[in-house]
Amino acid sequence: MIKCDLCPRHCQIAPGKRGNCGVRINLDGELKTLVYGKPCAVHVDPIEKKPLFHFLPGSKAFSIATAGCNLHCKYCQNWEISQRLPEDVESIDMPPQKVVDEALRTECKSIAYTYSDPIIFYEYTYDISKLAKQHNVRNVLITAGWIEQQALIDLLPYTDAIKIDFKGITEEFYQKMSEATLQPVLDAIKTIHKNNTWLELVNLVVPTWNDSDADIEKLCSWILDNVGPNTPLHFSKFWPIHKLENLPPTPVATLTRAWEIAKNKGLNFVYIGNVPGHPGNNTYCPQCKKIAIKREGYEILEYNLDNGTCKFCANKIPGIWE
Amino acid sequence: MYYKKLLLLKVLIIGLLTGLTIFYFHLQQPKTQSNTIFTKLFDSQNHPSGFKFYTDEINPKILGYGGKFRILVTLDSDLKITEAQLIEHHETAAYINERIEKFLYQFIGKSGEHFKIGQNIDAMTRATISSKAFTSSIEQGIEKIRQIISDRHYFSKKNTKKIVPVTNYFDQIIPFLLFMLAILAMLNANQILRWITLLTSLIYLGIIKSSMLSIITLGNISLGQTPDYNLNPIWYILMTLNLLTLILFKNVYCASICPFLAVQDIANTIRQKLHFSSIPMNNKLRITKYFVLGIALLLFIIYRNTDAIIFEPYVLLFSGNPSVYGLILLIILIATSFFIYRFWCKFFCPWGALQKLIYKLNLFTVPAPKSTIEEKNDSKKIFLTLYIITIVFIILTIAFNITNLKKSTISAHSPGTNVLMTEKNESDKIKKELEAKGIRPVSAKYWEKL
Incomplete structure (x- = not known):
């Protein structure tokens, strides 16, 4: 029997069997990964799509993912790859060097480990990250953050930015929605912040699940108390999919209300994702309140920063701009 | 006439039983050796770190007191024994159970020498035949690997050191x-x-x-x-x-x-x-x-x-x-x-x-x-x-x-045995299935054995 210590689930895996994520297997007395070098999703996306608004804005991210995930969220947008076994998806051969080469070839400034969750293709992520760093390509993790501390700490030296899905603020939510727990995510957020790795948070607002004022306020309080007002927080609109097709999509009004609560609480960089035209798309300078970056969807319409400082009032805006 | 008929019947039955027995034993012959009679081991940097083999795969003909047995032997790259574990056997459980660990422990660190019970190896008490069988199979296994990895001409018989158990x-x-x-x-x-x-x-x-x-x-x-x-x-x-x-x-x-x-x-x-x-x-x-x-x-x-x-x-x-x-x-x-x-x-x-x-x-x-046995x-x-x-x-x-x-049955095996037994049979099957789908398992991090 083997105990996997990569994520808080700590699966105890019998010989020949796999962990809960479906991609780590106990073979010949060793734990092996079945997705190394076999991504099933490879795209070039704007970095804003992740969403990362304070990291190399306007740049392209070479995005890859393999099958599997250690969470099983009812609303998963990528369930067709995340809730599948590696043999049930179409994947291509892409050893780490090839990933880096392709990223360079497509003029991507960063490699994004996304769609499913880089945690479950950890070894692949790690090797690519190490290689990418040597070639001056940045590494961005798009993850739920449900990872064991040691694995996270070992990956941070090669990671340039992380976007964590801060899905909810109660254990109950994480259990019911994602078959996971809250605390390890909180610990991961704190560790990343302590390590000074660039961090942005996303909260998917799901009607009747976590859309109440109390939920939003509690979430924002935690962020303020633990990582401060300068960590960007994105509120995302939920679309009925996978196991929650019976719910309505999040009304814009709900998102706007969440946005306002967060700003009132003191968070400086609050965004509304996937609602074109909303003022929540823009970055506002916390000092002079002017629009530092104007966005329409994933496109940048105005860029009023100079080396990360507001052109209007010279206030330094946190982020990685170059 | 009756007597002759009975005799004929008896001869026929004996003949039939003999034939069946021979046929039965023929069926029991060990199947042809698979090509992988031993496995090469690699460390985390993919450098060769040794070998491992199952005694019954590398020497299917060596049997113990009760028949087939299987010992997993792990060697380092110098063919020194680093581990020996009894996986399966049909010896007298009572004699083997308590003594096997101590017996196999004697082999650790040894390499290349001729093992002789009574000289450099102590037998298990009241299990001499088992001890001899185990020893012989381990020794011959190592010798076979040595020949395969050192001889260019695998089939050349020049350097063959045949170790045959001495008939008593x-x-x-x-x-x-x-x-x-x-x-x-x-x-x-x-x-x-x-x-x-x-x-x-x-x-x-x-x-x-x-x-x-x-x-x-x-x-x-x-x-x-x-x-x-x-x-x-x-x-x-x-x-x-x-x-x-x-x-x-x-x-x-x-x-x-x-x-x-x-x-x-x-x-x-x-x-x-x-x-x-x-x-x-x-x-x-x-x-x-x-x-x-x-x-x-x-x-x-x-x-x-x-x-x-x-x-x-x-x-x-x-x-x-x-x-x-x-x-x-x-x-x-x-x-x-x-x-x-x-x-x-x-x-x-x-x-x-x-x-x-x-x-x-x-x-x-x-x-x-x-006969009329008179009953008192x-x-x-x-x-x-x-x-x-x-x-x-x-x-x-x-x-x-x-x-x-x-x-x-459980205590007759070394701890972790059932794990390895299933593993050996199943993992090969699983590996083949995965390979057919183009999936190659690669060593993972952040795990521990239980």
Whole structure:
């Protein structure tokens, strides 16, 4: 029997069997990964799509993912790859060097480990990250953050930015929605912040699940108390999919209300994702309140920063701009 | 005419059984060796770090006392043994269980030398044959790997160092002599010769070698587990000569060779010398032994484990680790043999029942008129009581064996064994399935063995 210590689930895996994520297997007395070098999703996306608004804005991210995930969220947008076994998806051969080469070839400034969750293709992520760093390509993790501390700490030296899905603020939510727990995510957020790795948070607002004022306020309080007002927080609109097709999509009004609560609480960089035209798309300078970056969807319409400082009032805006 | 027809029938049956047996053994031959008789090991930086092999894959012909066994041997890149683990065996669990760890520990750190029991390797107590078999298979395994990785010309026989277990001539001659003596004794009705045979058998077959015929033997044969001739020639000689004498002569084994017979006859002689009278028997109950045989075989078919059917006194006395019930049964049988002549043999012995059945195929017997054993009209109450007590304890012994079956099977293996057994069979299957789908497992991080 083997105990996997990569994520808080700590699966105890019998010989020949796999962990809960479906991609780590106990073979010949060793734990092996079945997705190394076999991504099933490879795209070039704007970095804003992740969403990362304070990291190399306007740049392209070479995005890859393999099958599997250690969470099983009812609303998963990528369930067709995340809730599948590696043999049930179409994947291509892409050893780490090839990933880096392709990223360079497509003029991507960063490699994004996304769609499913880089945690479950950890070894692949790690090797690519190490290689990418040597070639001056940045590494961005798009993850739920449900990872064991040691694995996270070992990956941070090669990671340039992380976007964590801060899905909810109660254990109950994480259990019911994602078959996971809250605390390890909180610990991961704190560790990343302590390590000074660039961090942005996303909260998917799901009607009747976590859309109440109390939920939003509690979430924002935690962020303020633990990582401060300068960590960007994105509120995302939920679309009925996978196991929650019976719910309505999040009304814009709900998102706007969440946005306002967060700003009132003191968070400086609050965004509304996937609602074109909303003022929540823009970055506002916390000092002079002017629009530092104007966005329409994933496109940048105005860029009023100079080396990360507001052109209007010279206030330094946190982020990685170059 | 009737006699001739009967003879012909007997010959036919013997021929048929012989043919079936040969066919059965042919089927039991180990399957052709797979190409991967050992595995190369690599460390986390993908540098070669050693080898590992299963003894029965690299040397399928080396068998232990009870048949096939499997030891997992791990070597470093200098072919030094870093680990040796017993995975599966059919030896006498009681002897192997407690001693195997210490025994295998002797091999760790050793490499390239010739292992000799008594010199650089200590055998497991009362498990010499097992010890020799294990040692030989480990040594030959390493040698094979050495040849394969060092010789360019794998098939060249120049550097072949063949290590063949030495045939023990002593063990081949004495059982043969025993039968010859016994036959002579029967032909001449010579009591002195018979006693010499009996006592020699008691000491040699019983005490020294713990090698006798019993229904356990039947069980082993049906499981296809026959020992290696070089390691255990006595087994083969006893079986063959016993069969031959049964078919061509008389039941020599039961009359003069069985080691427990020696015990019973000694007891009987003591009774005569002390002028005790024997207890009158109910001869109709002689049929019980056929039932014992039938039920024992049935139990064996159900449990497929010879440990379930250990209850015969010669097994308990000479080669078993008797449980409490077995011990009491043994005492009862020895005690009763002082008062009832060949109590076990006549009424309970399943092997004796089998011998009698095979004897019906004897080619030289003349059908005898139905014997009228005069039954004395004395009270058989004492006999019945002893009879019932014996049956009770046979049942208790077997029941106890069966309840301990699962426990002993687990403890017979080293810890983590079942894991490795499933693993070996299943992981190859899984790896092939994954490969067919284009998936290649790669070492992962952040895990621990439990």
